[in-house]
Amino acid sequence: MNQTDAKSSAGPVVRFREVSKIIGGKTLVDNLTLDVQPGEVFGFLGPNGAGKTTTIRMLVGLISMSTGDIQICGKSITTDFENAIESVGAIVENPELYSYMSGYGNLMQYARMRSNVSKERIDEVVAFVGLTERIQDKVRTYSLGMRQRLGVAQAILHRPKLLILDEPTNGLDPQGIRELRDYLRALAHKEGTAVFVSSHLLTEMELMCDRVAIIQNGKLIEVQKVQGDTGEGTEKTEVEVEFEVGDAAIAVQKLGAGEAKGGHLVIRIEHSDIAKINARLVEAGIPVSGIRVLKRSLEDQFLEVTGGVKS
Amino acid sequence: MMNFLKLVHNENIKIYIRKRTWILLGILIVLAIGIPSFIAAQGGGDMGVWGGVGILMYFNFLPIIFSAVIAAESVASEFTGGTIKLLLIRPWSRIKILASKFIAVLLFLLAVSVAFFGIGLLVSYVLLGTGVAGSAPTAIQAQGIWLSVIYTMVDGLLYTTIAFAISAVFRSSMLALALTVIFEFMGSVVTSLVSPEKYAIGKYLLFVNMDLDQYTGSPLGRYGVTSLSFSLTVLAVYFVAFLFIAAYVFRKRDVAG
Numbered sequence: 001m002n003q004t005d006a007k008s009s010a011g012p013v014v015r016f017r018e019v020s021k022i023i024g025g026k027t028l029v030d031n032l033t034l035d036v037q038p039g040e041v042f043g044f045l046g047p048n049g050a051g052k053t054t055t056i057r058m059l060v061g062l063i064s065m066s067t068g069d070i071q072i073c074g075k076s077i078t079t080d081f082e083n084a085i086e087s088v089g090a091i092v093e094n095p096e097l098y099s100y101m102s103g104y105g106n107l108m109q110y111a112r113m114r115s116n117v118s119k120e121r122i123d124e125v126v127a128f129v130g131l132t133e134r135i136q137d138k139v140r141t142y143s144l145g146m147r148q149r150l151g152v153a154q155a156i157l158h159r160p161k162l163l164i165l166d167e168p169t170n171g172l173d174p175q176g177i178r179e180l181r182d183y184l185r186a187l188a189h190k191e192g193t194a195v196f197v198s199s200h201l202l203t204e205m206e207l208m209c210d211r212v213a214i215i216q217n218g219k220l221i222e223v224q225k226v227q228g229d230t231g232e233g234t235e236k237t238e239v240e241v242e243f244e245v246g247d248a249a250i251a252v253q254k255l256g257a258g259e260a261k262g263g264h265l266v267i268r269i270e271h272s273d274i275a276k277i278n279a280r281l282v283e284a285g286i287p288v289s290g291i292r293v294l295k296r297s298l299e300d301q302f303l304e305v306t307g308g309v310k311s
Numbered sequence: 312m313m314n315f316l317k318l319v320h321n322e323n324i325k326i327y328i329r330k331r332t333w334i335l336l337g338i339l340i341v342l343a344i345g346i347p348s349f350i351a352a353q354g355g356g357d358m359g360v361w362g363g364v365g366i367l368m369y370f371n372f373l374p375i376i377f378s379a380v381i382a383a384e385s386v387a388s389e390f391t392g393g394t395i396k397l398l399l400i401r402p403w404s405r406i407k408i409l410a411s412k413f414i415a416v417l418l419f420l421l422a423v424s425v426a427f428f429g430i431g432l433l434v435s436y437v438l439l440g441t442g443v444a445g446s447a448p449t450a451i452q453a454q455g456i457w458l459s460v461i462y463t464m465v466d467g468l469l470y471t472t473i474a475f476a477i478s479a480v481f482r483s484s485m486l487a488l489a490l491t492v493i494f495e496f497m498g499s500v501v502t503s504l505v506s507p508e509k510y511a512i513g514k515y516l517l518f519v520n521m522d523l524d525q526y527t528g529s530p531l532g533r534y535g536v537t538s539l540s541f542s543l544t545v546l547a548v549y550f551v552a553f554l555f556i557a558a559y560v561f562r563k564r565d566v567a568g
Contacts, residue, residue, distance in 0.1 A: 054567075060400045063565035086402045096393030100329060109324070112317040113401040154397060 011074065013038050013087075013162050013194035014059065019068035021054055021218075028054045030218040032068070036196055038161070041188045043209035043226070044198040045302065051218040052198040053093055056166050059196070060090050072162055089160035091168060095151020099140040103131055103150050106139060107157065114158045121157065128183075129153045144171030152180070156187075163187065164196045169204060181208045202302050214302055241274055242266050243281065244290035254284040266294070315407065322415030326381060332419075335377040336426050342370055343431035351438040361452040363435030364428070368459055374423040375467040376492075379474040382416045383487035386475070386561070390482040395566055405562045413475060413554070420464070420471050428460050455527060462523035465546065469521060470495070472550055476557035494518075507534040520545045 012035035021029040029051045036042045046052050057063040059070055061077045061084070070077045075084035097106045107126070111117040126135050129149040139147065148171045155163060163184075169177045185208070187193045199205050205212050206226055214221045245251045248260035255277070258267030269277060274291060281288050326332055347363040358366075386409070389395040399405060441449070470491055478487035498518030507513030514520075514534065520542035525533040532538065537545075 057565075057567060062396060062399060063567055064563075082402045082404055085400060088400065090400050092396045092400070094393065096396065098325070098392070098394055101324075105324070105328070109321050110397070110401065112321055113403060115314065 012036055013073060014196065015071040016055075016059075017069050017071075019055070019058060019070060020066045021051075021058060021063065022066040028218050029058070032215075032218075032220050034213060034220060034223070036162070036194050038194050039188050039192040040210040041184055041195040041197060041208055043205040043212035044196065044215065045202065045205050045212050046198075046200065046215035048200055050200075050215045052200075052215060053166060054218075055215070056090070056092055056164060056196075056198060059164060060088060060092060061085060062092065087161040088164060089155035089158060089162070090164035090166075091148075091151045091155050092164075092166050094170070095147055095154070097139050097147060097150060097154075100138065102138055103135040103142070103146075103153075106150065107135075107154060110154045110157055116159075117157050125153045125157055128156075145173060145176055148172055149176070159191075160193070162194045162196065166198050167200075168197060169199070169201070177204070184208060239271050240266060240268050240294040241277070242292040242294055243277070243288055244292075245281065245286050245288055247286070251281060251284075251286050254286065255280065315411065318403065318407065318411035319414050319418075322385070322412050323418065326385075326415060326419055332381065335380065336423065339374055339377065339423055339427040340430055342373070343367065343427050343429075344434050346370075347431065347435040347438050358439055359449060359452075360432065360435040360439050360441055361449065361456050363439045364431055364456050365452070367427075367431040367435070368456070368463070371427075371459075371463045374420075374427045375463065375470050378416070378420040378423050378467050378471045379491050380488060381419045382471045382475040383478045383484040383491065385412045385416050386479040387482050387484035387487060391484070399566060406558055409479065409558055409561050416471060416475055417468075420467050424460075424464055424467070428463075458527060459524060465523055465543075466521055469517075469546060469550065472553050476553040479557040480560045502534075507536050514541075515545060517545075517549050 014034075014036040016032050016034040019029060019032040020027065032055065044052050044055065054063070058065050059072075059077065061081050065078065072084040073087045077084045097103075098109070101109070104122070104126070107122050111122060123132075126132055129152055131146065131149055131153065134142070134146065139150065142150065148168070152165070152168065155165065165184075168180060172180060181204075184195050184197070188195045188210070197205070197208060209226050211223060212226050213223045242261075243251065243265040245265050248263055248265045251265045252258050252260050255265070255267070258265050260266075265281075267277065271293075274293075278288055278291060346367050350358060350363050350366065389398055398408060401408075473494060474487045474491040477490050478484055481487065494517075498521070502513065502516055502518050505513045505516060507516070507519050514536050519532075519534060520537060522533075523539065523542060526539045526542070529535070530538060532542065
């Protein structure tokens with residue numbers, strides 16, 4: 001018993017094992033296997049309808065799995081629900097709270113359902129999400145952003161080992177998004193919390209997450225590291241390069257490739273061909289005053305793997 | 312156990328924080344005070360306390376309906392408000408959550424009963440007096456009223472449970488309430504179709520066994536084929552069945568949308 005406990009506390013916080021959800025013959029989540037480690041912000045990225053919320057619902061036990069199992073801190077959400085969910089704080093879709101109660105009344109509801117939430121802790125969390133002024137007002141009078149922040153408050157109240165946030169930046173202003181991002185990163189990296197965030201907003205995930213899983217049509221397409229990864233691994237030799245030239249349109253014409261973007265020539269080539277292209281431009285009488293390798297953004301990767309068309 | 316009481320406390324807050332709960336209780340209290348006062352003002356002082364409460368009993372469907380209203384809201388409003396998601400992701404099994412809701416609803420049934428019968432009895436006693444003290448008719452009257460109150464609460468328990476179960480199964484308070492009221496009216500239609508006098512199965516119908524007041528007139532009940540203990544047993548089986556279905560569906564349900 002002790003052995004397994006020690007093992008599970010050292011292992012991943014979340015373990016998805018061959019998880020599928022089939023409703024009425026339609027496969028919403030297809031054979032998902034995935035681990036989320038302590039101390040990381042893990043992004044769950046996909047277009048609308050990809051199965052993100054369905055996955056989160058299975059993760060917190062709101063819906064059953066058709067096949068497979070999910071373990072949280074080594075405890076199955078299916079067979080050991082109360083112990084598994086003990087370590088979880090979550091927002092699923094919009095944070096729908098009791099509109100006829102005050103923000104404080106709502107937090108008290110959730111505090112009473114745990115043994116480890118003190119009044120001081122509630123005040124601390126309320127101050128953190130910046131609702132101290134309005135916490136005694138009815139939730140009915142809150143803006144979407146305030147509800148979102150109250151949602152975050154109820155999720156972190158009991159210091160969960162796993163924090164699950166479904167589209168958490170909905171309704172937040174840029175300042176709020178930035179604060180939330182900094183907080184989540186601090187929570188993960190300083191306190192070792194595993195943070196599981198879903199979103200369809202790519203750039204946001206790039207800034208927030210350590211690793212990102214891309215999901216489409218219920219299938220896991222790819223898991224990638226984000227921060228500190230330039231996206232130029234040996235297998236991804238094709239890069240986007242920007243050449244600073246006098247007249248981009250003529251350069252495109254002479255080269256018969258690439259496109260003119262913001263006065264520059266942007267072309268997708270293999271890394272080793274940069275010098276060759278430069279030489280060709282110079283030969284064609286087009287002076288090159290600068291060359292930049294554009295970092296492949298997660299968006300490019302996302303669109304690439306999901307086969308989407310960049311607008 | 313202490314922690315489970317906190318769940319019940321949570322549910323109580325959800326009930327009593329709403330203005331409409333107090334409107335319902337207020338209506339009952341107004342009737343419980345108003346009717347004996349009206350009788351006293353008409354100079355009906357010789358009716359005594361039991362006569363007063365007897366007239367109040369004509370309105371005994373009100374506490375039952377009000378209790379069913381709150382029961383119908385209990386589970387359904389969590390679904391319509393979307394709050395069910397945040398409620399179910401706490402370290403409590405669904406059965407315990409449902410149990411805490413049912414207990415809170417039963418406490419409300421107790422509250423409406425006290426507001427209606429308790430206050431009615433008290434006001435009647437103060438305004439109308441005891442009637443002719445110790446006389447045989449008064450004692451019989453008193454016994455009849457007490458039985459009536461208890462029977463009303465049994466009916467209330469059943470209707471509240473039905474509304475609660477439908478609310479948990481169909482997640483719609485409107486439907487739960489409508490079906491409960493339709494149940495009440497359909498009762499006489501169904502019993503006339505499947506008359507217990509003609510069909511043996513008829514005596515197991517819910518409606519045949521409700522309204523236990525039928526046994527004050529005759530020990531064999533309205534149709535002459537049942538008895539008080541038989542009806543209580545049948546009602547107990549229905550009670551357990553409704554709760555079982557509610558618990559089964561609530562536990563299995565996929566909470567989505």
